[in-house]
Each structure stands twice: as structure tokens, then as C-alpha cells.
Amino acid sequence: MSAVLELDRAAVAVAGRTIWSGVSLxxxxxxxxxxLGPNGVGKSTLLKAVLGLTPLSGGxxxxxxxxxxxxxxxxxxxxxxxxxxxxxRVRGVDIVRLGLDGDRWxxxxxxxxxxxxxxxxxxxxxEVIALVxxxxxxxxxxxxxxxxxxxxxxxxxxxxxxxxxxxxxxPLDSLDVTNQASVSALIRDVCRSQNVAVLLVAxxxxxxxxxxxxxxxxxxGGAVMGPPEEVITADTLTMLYxxxxxxxxxxxxxxxxxGQPDAHAEHR
Amino acid sequence: MSDPITGLAHxxxxxxxxxxxxxxxxxxxxxxxxxxxxxxxxxxFAGDALSxxxxxxxxxxxxxxxxxxFGLFAATIAVGLVLGLLGGRRAADDVVIGTAFAWxxxxxxxxxxxxxxxxxxxxxxxxxxxxxxxxLGISASAASTAAWIAVGLIALLLVLARPLLFAxxxxxxxxxxxxxxxxxxxxxxxxxxxxxxxxxxxxxxxLLFGLLAAPPAAAQRLTDRxxxxxxxxxxxxxxxxxxxxxxxxxxxxLPVSFTIMTTSTVLYAGVVLVTTVRWPAxxxxxxxxxx
Numbered sequence: 001m002s003a004v005l006e007l008d009r010a011a012v013a014v015a016g017r018t019i020w021s022g023v024s025l026x027x028x029x030x031x032x033x034x035x036l037g038p039n040g041v042g043k044s045t046l047l048k049a050v051l052g053l054t055p056l057s058g059g060x061x062x063x064x065x066x067x068x069x070x071x072x073x074x075x076x077x078x079x080x081x082x083x084x085x086x087x088x089r090v091r092g093v094d095i096v097r098l099g100l101d102g103d104r105w106x107x108x109x110x111x112x113x114x115x116x117x118x119x120x121x122x123x124x125x126x127e128v129i130a131l132v133x134x135x136x137x138x139x140x141x142x143x144x145x146x147x148x149x150x151x152x153x154x155x156x157x158x159x160x161x162x163x164x165x166x167x168x169x170x171p172l173d174s175l176d177v178t179n180q181a182s183v184s185a186l187i188r189d190v191c192r193s194q195n196v197a198v199l200l201v202a203x204x205x206x207x208x209x210x211x212x213x214x215x216x217x218x219x220x221g222g223a224v225m226g227p228p229e230e231v232i233t234a235d236t237l238t239m240l241y242x243x244x245x246x247x248x249x250x251x252x253x254x255x256x257x258x259g260q261p262d263a264h265a266e267h268r
Numbered sequence: 269m270s271d272p273i274t275g276l277a278h279x280x281x282x283x284x285x286x287x288x289x290x291x292x293x294x295x296x297x298x299x300x301x302x303x304x305x306x307x308x309x310x311x312x313f314a315g316d317a318l319s320x321x322x323x324x325x326x327x328x329x330x331x332x333x334x335x336x337x338f339g340l341f342a343a344t345i346a347v348g349l350v351l352g353l354l355g356g357r358r359a360a361d362d363v364v365i366g367t368a369f370a371w372x373x374x375x376x377x378x379x380x381x382x383x384x385x386x387x388x389x390x391x392x393x394x395x396x397x398x399x400x401x402x403x404l405g406i407s408a409s410a411a412s413t414a415a416w417i418a419v420g421l422i423a424l425l426l427v428l429a430r431p432l433l434f435a436x437x438x439x440x441x442x443x444x445x446x447x448x449x450x451x452x453x454x455x456x457x458x459x460x461x462x463x464x465x466x467x468x469x470x471x472x473x474x475l476l477f478g479l480l481a482a483p484p485a486a487a488q489r490l491t492d493r494x495x496x497x498x499x500x501x502x503x504x505x506x507x508x509x510x511x512x513x514x515x516x517x518x519x520x521x522l523p524v525s526f527t528i529m530t531t532s533t534v535l536y537a538g539v540v541l542v543t544t545v546r547w548p549a550x551x552x553x554x555x556x557x558x559x
Contacts, residue, residue: 051444072444079440089492090308090437102434103445105427107495141492157441 004029004064004165004197005050011058012042012049018221019045021058025216025225029164030195032188032211034202036232037218038260043201044080046218047167050199051077064164076158076196080169083150088143092134092153095142097125099157128156132186148179152186159190166190168200172207180207187211205232206254219260232257279517287411288403288524292509294418295470296479300505301425302463303484304498305456309436312481313362314351314457317369318464321347323473324376325465326398331382336394337413340465347372348461352454401472401525404516414469421462432456433494470509471525479505482532486539508532 003026011021019042027033035043048054049061052069064071076099100121101108108114114121129138132152137145142153151171158166168187172180188211191198202208205215205228215231217224219240224231231237232255237245246258279285306315322344329339351365380395397405406414425432434442435449443449460480467476487501512528519527 053444072446075444077441077444079444081440084437088437089488089497090494091492094492094494095437098430098434098438099441099445101430102438102442103431103447105431107426107429107498110495 002029002065003027003062004031005199006062007059008061009059010049010056010061012045012054013057014045014054018057020218020221020223023059023218023223025223027165027197027199027214029197030191031213032191032198032200032208033214033216034200034205034208034212034228035216035218036202036205041218041220043218044169046216047077047169047199047201050165050167051075073161074164076155076161076163076166078151078154078158078166078168078171080173080201083147083174084142084145086143089141090143092138092140092142092145092149093125093129096129096138096153096157096160097121099160100124124160128160129153131159131190132156146179147174148176148183151175151179151183155183155186155190159194159196162194163196166196166198166200168198170201170203173203177207184208184211209253209255275518276514279514282517283408284404284406285513285517287406287408288513289510291406291411291414292403292470292513293506294415294422295466296505296509297502298418298422298425298463299467299476299479300483300487300502301422301498302460303480303505304487304501305425305429305432305436306460306480307484307488308433309456311457311460312477313365315460315464315480316477317351317365317372318344318348318457318461319468319473319476320369320373320376321461322464322468322476323398324372324379326468326473327376327379327383327395330394331379331386336398337465337469340468341462344461344465345458346461348457348459349454352457397472398468399472399474400523401468401470401475403470403513404524406469410469414466417462418466421459421466425459428452428455428459429498471528475525475529478529478532479508482536483508486536489539489543504535505532508535 005025005027007023007025010023012019035046037043045054049056050063050068051072052067061068064074109118111118129135132155134149134152134156137149138153142150145153155171158168166187171187172183175183184207187198187200187208190196200208205212209228212228214225215228217231217237217240219237220242222240224236224240232247234245234247237247237257241260244259248256248258250256306312322340325339325343326336327339328343329336332339383394431442431447432452434445435447435452439449463480464473464476467479471478483504484501486504487497491497491500508531509528511531512524515527515531516522516524
């Protein structure tokens with residue numbers, strides 16, 4: 001197994017303020033990893049650093065054996081977002097297609113003139129849409145798709161270049177419970193069947209808990225990484241925060257972290 | 269002129285109509301294509317603001333005694349760039365744009381006053397032309413210059429089109445994929461500015477929107493395929509101009525800018541009506557994925 005992501009005492013500062021520092025971790029190929037922690041600890045910043053959009057202020061980071069930002073063609077990215085405007089009259093398939101060649105200058109040639117390259121591109125679009133099970137609504141304007149449908153189409157967009165790493169920023173946040181479960185299962189399936197490493201920022205760990213290989217818990221400017229049953233424990237989190245933290249389990253096996261210093265984390 | 273075919277042939281034989289069609293077609297095509305992205309990016313208000321800048325720029329040039337077109341293009345492109353650099357695309361808020369551009373329009377009035385008091389030939393005809401256009405009065409050389417500028421701007425837009433579409437729909441992912449999103453924003457508004465300057469010559473600064481917003485909005489209601497919508501938007505804009513010119517020729521009492529605006533308004537209203545009535549069938553039909 002080779003590491004797709006490696007941080008060595010990495011630090012990030014935004015506008016002169018250190019968000020986190022001394023973070024060392026490794027993500028292996030095909031692993032499903034969640035980034036957890038209260039609001040404002042820099043979970044999204046970690047993803048942006050992986051993409052090379054936010055520079056490190058210290059330490060080192062290797063992404064797919066290269067510097068961050070140099071290998072984004074091999075990374076699928078799903079940013080944190082609001083839904084598309086309901087008036088966006090562009091089909092889901094077109095949104096997915098932009099993930100394949102949207103960065104190329106010029107305009108795509110129409111149907112027949114595009115030749116075999118155009119045919120291959122269309123087949124690839126159909127393939128990923130089938131993979132995420134979005135065939136029934138991919139031809140509809142994306143603004144008219146539901147939150148869960150939009151999220152599946154965007155995952156298809158992120159997968160279209162056959163990435164080795166998927167970087168997902170709160171993909172479950174705006175979804176209802178049923179969709180959270182089905183999108184989580186979809187991400188797990190993609191992770192296993194395509195052997196893609198997944199780095200997913202989550203606000204609530206419970207929908208993905210059964211699928212996770214590793215957890216990165218960010219808090220208090222630092223991070224702990226390990227299997228969920230080792231990291232999401234009263235002892236580890238108490239050590240990380242430096243104040244007493246409890247981890248409770250309800251009858252359905254759902255985890256609840258109690259006593260995190262950031263009040264926002266519990267109310268959202 | 270009872271026979272429409274003879275009437276049409278007669279009309280096309282007129283040099284001023286030929287000039288109007290050469291300049292008008294290229295300007296309308298440009299406006300429709302640029303307008304597709306203006307509407308998609310929700311920048312209609314910024315585009316409207318640039319038409320005020322076109323007015324002020326033209327009158328500043330007249331007051332300074334230089335070619336009116338120089339003032340038009342310099343002002344609109346510069347302000348477009350500044351707007352894009354300041355704002356990002358949502359950040360420039362309505363109140364700031366509204367206030368700044370009411371003031372710009374005030375500047376236009378100021379330059380108009382200088383122009384009319386200091387110029388020997390000073391009259392308000394130039395003012396009216398900038399505000400409301402004069403496509404039937406455009407000269408042969410001005411027509412070919414306008415056409416070449418439009419062709420150049422269209423070529424530039426075509427080069428930028430796909431990354432611009434990506435950046436308009438999904439800026440974060442586009443940026444991560446290597447699209448220079450922060451460069452495209454100002455560059456696009458500079459193109460919108462140049463388009464406003466072009467269209468001011470044909471239909472006037474105040475009426476620019478008939479070609480920059482109505483045909484693209486109609487096209488986006490007619491198709492949800494982006495490239496089809498892009499082309500359709502340009503064609504509808506050209507159609508509005510042609511119909512407007514023909515009607516104005518047939519009924520000389522009607523000003524041509526009025527007939528073009530009326531055509532585009534009727535077109536948009538008609539498309540809204542048709543798509544609203546057909547809407548339920550419309551969205552169900554598009555169910556299956558056909559890339």
C-alpha cells in the first residue's frame with residue numbers, strides 16, 4: 001500500500017492566524033477517511049491545502065507523490081455548497097461533463113463533428129452517471145433536482161476523470177436522513193469498487209461510521225488520526241481538547257460527543 | 269410596396285440598410301452570445317450599469333473632442349475590469365453598483381453640458397444617438413469597424429467559453445481543476461463592457477438590454493443544453509435586430525431602436541408564455557440522460 005496523502009508536521013495559517021499545526025498523518029490508497037471536529041477548526045482548510053488552494057505555513061505535505069496543487073487532475077473535489085439555484089437551466093449531464101473537460105479553452109464541437117473523442121467523452125459521462133445511479137434525472141435541469149440528486153450528480157462529476165483521491169466537503173450536510181444514508185453508501189461503494197481513497201469532512205460521523213477506515217479528529221489546533229473506535233473515545237478527545245469530554249452511545253449505536261468547547265458543534 | 273418580396277429587394281438595395289444590417293447583425297450576434305453568460309452568471313445589473321458607463325464615456329469623448337468610440341470602449345472596458353477585480357461575482361452589491369452608476373450617469377450629463385456649451389457644432393443629436401442608437405444612420409466605415417470589432421470579441425468569447433461556463437456554474441470546482449476563475453471574472457466583464465460600447469452604437473446605451481438580456485433569457489427557457497442555448501441566444505438576438513430593422517423600414521415613422529426593443533420584448537414574453545404553459549410536459553420529457 002502506498003500513501004496517497006502524507007502530512008509531516010504540517011501547519012496552515014490564514015490571514016496570519018495559525019489554524020492548525022504539527023499535523024502528521026497518512027492516508028493509504030483506497031481508504032475511507034473522515035475528518036471530524038467542531039466548527040472553525042480548519043476541516044475545510046485541510047481539504048483546500050490538499051488541493052493546493054491554501055498554502056502550508058509549515059511542515060510538508062505530499063499528495064499522490066507530488067506537491068499539493070500539481071496533481072488536481074487525479075483528485076475529485078466536491079466543495080461545501082448550497083444547492084444550485086432552482087432557476088439554473090443547465091442539465092445534470094452537462095454539469096458532469098464539465099468535470100471532464102471544463103478547464104479546456106474553446107467550445108466543444110457539436111455531436112458528429114467531435115468524432116471518436118467526443119463519443120468517448122459521452123460514454124464516460126454515461127458511465128459515471130450510471131455508477132452513481134443518476135440516470136433517471138441526469139437529463140433534467142440541475143436546479144430542479146433534489147438535494148440528494150444534485151449531490152449524486154456532483155459525485156459523478158468528481159469521479160469522471162477516474163481520480164485516485166476523492167475530496168468531499170460536508171457532502172451529507174444538506175441532506176435528509178434517508179439521503180444521508182444512501183449517499184454515504186454510494187461513497188463507500190465507489191471507494192471500494194474504484195479503489196479511490198476518500199477524504200470526507202463530516203459534521204456528523206454517524207451516517208458514515210460503519211464504513212470508515214480512519215478518522216482524523218481536528219481540534220485545538222492539532223489532530224489525532226486512527227480507527228474510529230480508537231479516536232472517538234472519551235480518553236482520546238479529552239487528551240486532544242485538554243478538558244473533559246464524554247462520548248456516549250445510544251441504543252442504535254449512534255455516537256454523541258458531549259462537552260466539546262465549541263458550542264456551535266452541538267447545536268447545529 | 270404592396271408586394272413583400274419586391275419591397276424586401278428594394279430595402280436590401282439601400283446602402284443605409286446594408287450598413288445597418290452588416291453592423292447590426294454582428295453586434296446583435298455578439299450581444300446574444302455575451303448575454304447568455306451575463307444571464308447565466310446573474311450579472312444583468314452589472315451589465316446595465318456598464319451601459320450607463322457607455323453613455324458617460326461617449327459624452328466625455330465628445331466633450332474632449334476625440335472620437336466618440338474611443339470614449340465608449342475605454343470607459344466600458346476599464347470599468348468592466350475594475351468591477352470584476354473589486355467584486356468577484358456576487359460581492360459587488362446592488363446598492364454600491366446602483367449608487368456608483370447613477371453618479372456615472374450624472375457625469376454623462378456633466379460632459380453633455382461641457383460639450384453643448386463649448387463645441388461649435390454642439391447639439392443634442394449626439395446625445396440622443398448615444399442614448400437611443402442610430403443604426404440606420406451608421407456610415408459604411410463605421411459599420412465595417414463595428415463588424416470587425418464584434419468578430420474579434422466573439423472569437424475571444426469562444427476561446428473563453430467552456431472554462432467560463434464551468435466557472436459560472438461551479439467556481440470552486442473549476443478553480444480546483446485549474447480554471448483561472450479570478451482572471452475570467454474581470455476579463456468577462458471587460459468583454460461585457462466592450463459589448464455595451466458596441467451595442468450603444470446600434471441601439472443606444474439605454475436600450476442595450478433588449479439584445480443583451482431578453483434573447484439569452486428566452487434561449488435559456490427554450491433549452492437546458494448550455495451550448496445549444498448559447499448559439500440560440502445569438503441567433504434570437506440577430507433575429508430581433510432583423511425584424512426590428514425591417515419593421516422600421518416598412519413603417520418609417522417608427523424609430524428603429526423602438527422596433528428592435530419591441531421585437532425582443534415580444535419574443536421574450538412569448539417564450540415565457542409558451543414555456544410556462546408547456547412546463548409540466550417540458551420537464552418530464554427531459555427525464556432521460558442524453559449527453
